[in-house]
Amino acid sequence: MAAATLVVSIVMSGLTFWAVNTIQLDARMNDTRFGSDLGLLLAANVAPLVNEENRTELAQFSHRFYGSTSSIRYMLYADADGNIFFGIPFSDSEVQNSLTIQRKIQLPEDFNERTNRPMVRQHITPDGEVTDVFVPLVFENKYLGVLAIGTNPNPTVVTSSHLTRDVTIAVFVSIWVMVILGAVFNALQITKPIRELVIGVRNIAKGNFKQRVELPVGAGVELSELIASFNDMAERLERYEEQNIEELTAEKAKLETLISTIADGAVLLDANMRIVLANPTARRIFGWENKAIESENAMYFFPVAVQVELTRPLFQMARGELREEAEFRITAIEPNNRTLRILLNAVVDPVRDNVKGIAVTVQDITREVELNEAKSQFISNVSHELRTPLFNIKSFIETLYEYGDELSETQKLEFLETANRETDRLTRLVNDVLDLSRLESCKIYQFEAIDLVQPIEQILRTYQLNAKDKGIELIKDIEPDLPPVFGHYDLLLQVFANLVGNALKFTEAGGKVALRAYSLRSSEDQVQQFVRVEIGDTGIGIDGADQEAIFDRFFRVENRVHTLEGTGLGLSIVKNIIERHRSHVRLVSEVGCGTTFWFDLVVFQENPEFEEMSVTLDSPALLQSKPG
Numbered sequence: 001m002a003a004a005t006l007v008v009s010i011v012m013s014g015l016t017f018w019a020v021n022t023i024q025l026d027a028r029m030n031d032t033r034f035g036s037d038l039g040l041l042l043a044a045n046v047a048p049l050v051n052e053e054n055r056t057e058l059a060q061f062s063h064r065f066y067g068s069t070s071s072i073r074y075m076l077y078a079d080a081d082g083n084i085f086f087g088i089p090f091s092d093s094e095v096q097n098s099l100t101i102q103r104k105i106q107l108p109e110d111f112n113e114r115t116n117r118p119m120v121r122q123h124i125t126p127d128g129e130v131t132d133v134f135v136p137l138v139f140e141n142k143y144l145g146v147l148a149i150g151t152n153p154n155p156t157v158v159t160s161s162h163l164t165r166d167v168t169i170a171v172f173v174s175i176w177v178m179v180i181l182g183a184v185f186n187a188l189q190i191t192k193p194i195r196e197l198v199i200g201v202r203n204i205a206k207g208n209f210k211q212r213v214e215l216p217v218g219a220g221v222e223l224s225e226l227i228a229s230f231n232d233m234a235e236r237l238e239r240y241e242e243q244n245i246e247e248l249t250a251e252k253a254k255l256e257t258l259i260s261t262i263a264d265g266a267v268l269l270d271a272n273m274r275i276v277l278a279n280p281t282a283r284r285i286f287g288w289e290n291k292a293i294e295s296e297n298a299m300y301f302f303p304v305a306v307q308v309e310l311t312r313p314l315f316q317m318a319r320g321e322l323r324e325e326a327e328f329r330i331t332a333i334e335p336n337n338r339t340l341r342i343l344l345n346a347v348v349d350p351v352r353d354n355v356k357g358i359a360v361t362v363q364d365i366t367r368e369v370e371l372n373e374a375k376s377q378f379i380s381n382v383s384h385e386l387r388t389p390l391f392n393i394k395s396f397i398e399t400l401y402e403y404g405d406e407l408s409e410t411q412k413l414e415f416l417e418t419a420n421r422e423t424d425r426l427t428r429l430v431n432d433v434l435d436l437s438r439l440e441s442c443k444i445y446q447f448e449a450i451d452l453v454q455p456i457e458q459i460l461r462t463y464q465l466n467a468k469d470k471g472i473e474l475i476k477d478i479e480p481d482l483p484p485v486f487g488h489y490d491l492l493l494q495v496f497a498n499l500v501g502n503a504l505k506f507t508e509a510g511g512k513v514a515l516r517a518y519s520l521r522s523s524e525d526q527v528q529q530f531v532r533v534e535i536g537d538t539g540i541g542i543d544g545a546d547q548e549a550i551f552d553r554f555f556r557v558e559n560r561v562h563t564l565e566g567t568g569l570g571l572s573i574v575k576n577i578i579e580r581h582r583s584h585v586r587l588v589s590e591v592g593c594g595t596t597f598w599f600d601l602v603v604f605q606e607n608p609e610f611e612e613m614s615v616t617l618d619s620p621a622l623l624q625s626k627p628g
Helices: 002-052 055-067 155-205 221-240 242-261 280-286 304-318 366-406 409-440 453-470 489-505 570-580
Strands: 072-079 084-088 119-125 128-139 142-151 265-270 275-278 326-333 338-348 355-364 448-450 473-478 485-487 512-521 529-537 586-590 594-602
Touching: 002 055, 002 072, 002 119, 002 128, 002 142, 002 155, 055 072, 055 084, 155 221, 265 280, 275 280, 280 355, 304 326, 304 338, 304 355, 338 366, 366 409, 448 489, 453 473, 453 489, 453 512, 485 489, 485 594, 489 512, 489 529, 489 570
Parallel strands: 473 512
Antiparallel strands: 072 084, 072 142, 119 128, 128 142, 265 275, 265 355, 326 338, 338 355, 448 485, 512 529, 529 594, 586 594
């Protein structure tokens, strides 16, 4: 009804305004013709006076003509150059004062050639519309100037058009007031009960069978029957089917709870690839946390790599061409370049044997893939490291077994010594692998207060003889009254053994190896104290390109110089132990000058709350740059 009323009112208003506009156009044309005829008549009478320059007679005639009609707004006379010399209702004589005002009419260049064709225009002024007529003044084929007059529009036509416009607007407003009043009446009598019925149906769909709709006063017969039938339906559902609905609701809640709590992602699609359900895990994996994805096409929301891999099998399964479970492994899923295992299962209607939807199970196996790769790399490296000492041992033993009678006692002892060295090397490698595996496992170590002086002195006693044989000076620089640290004695002993052993191995005769320990604070505004431990040497140093990878498994600097042996696991063990102490091992080194490893340990306190801390402190200098 509103649309029909709008169309009719627009059509009628359009026709009315078209008629008004047509009347106004006709009026303007009449005003133009009237102004042109009036201008030509007036120019023919005043041309002789202008030619004789009889301005007194010209002024008298013009005033009589201006006073005899109300249609003329103004009259202007200009000479051949466009300079105005007389005008009504103003003229030069009326504006004479200390300042002479000159007025001029700007006309087209060919205006003097229009002897019988006046120039007409219309413009809007604050007092209404004015028709301007410019008529050439010609006497005996001589161009004398121009006459400009302004005429008022026909007042009757203006009044009629304004009245018609006002009546049209009033009718348009009246029609719409009637439409609005009718709509309000309709809303009160029909729309409101229907809206209440819609709300009642929605509540029934949600399981609220106590919903009732009140019958409005003055409702029609059909509406009354509809409301009564609805109330009867709600009462029957509440009386006969409440128990079954509650059981179904409980089962549905259990299913939704199960799906939302499983560790794997679960997405349920209908046969048209629209998303019916997605559990929180799937939303997190695919980045759907804050997106409204229900009833949307899944192909628009899956990552690009998943779309490329699953588009064809999903549509095949939806068409019933693929009924068996399908498994896919997809890599390079952003963010963080993850790897997903996706399982597809068709949801089949057991009665009609058609596909109703597709269940998509998503597993993030990025960590599993990384662990498998790390395990494969670790096994490969261990196998490679074990093969060399085993091959050497087997070679020397076979030589002793097959050619023992032909070898001298000195050669036999050399072969046995070499086999013994390789056995020791093999033992060290196995022990290091076991230590590293133990550290990277979930084993829990009991930390306690440790006096660092004891493990430091034990290590110095252990390596004192080795240092003396190599001609290297061992230096101990421990701050007096060093506070105890929070740590594990055996693990710290292993750290000192690896770092001091490496320092002795890579330091030539006449060099120095120093082990320092002193207390410090992380910053001026923190109470937490630390003990810094430094192990420095004057050895061969570590190149900057190697410093980034020095803590990786099986990485050895000697792999670059091919002079010294080692398992390449010592610094990896050191790194794991220090990280278990909630710290980080760092180094400063220069090739040919030496290397210093350093780390910070937390000072032990009674019942402390040890938390993960990141401490930024100045790096220690190299050994040889310190005094003494």
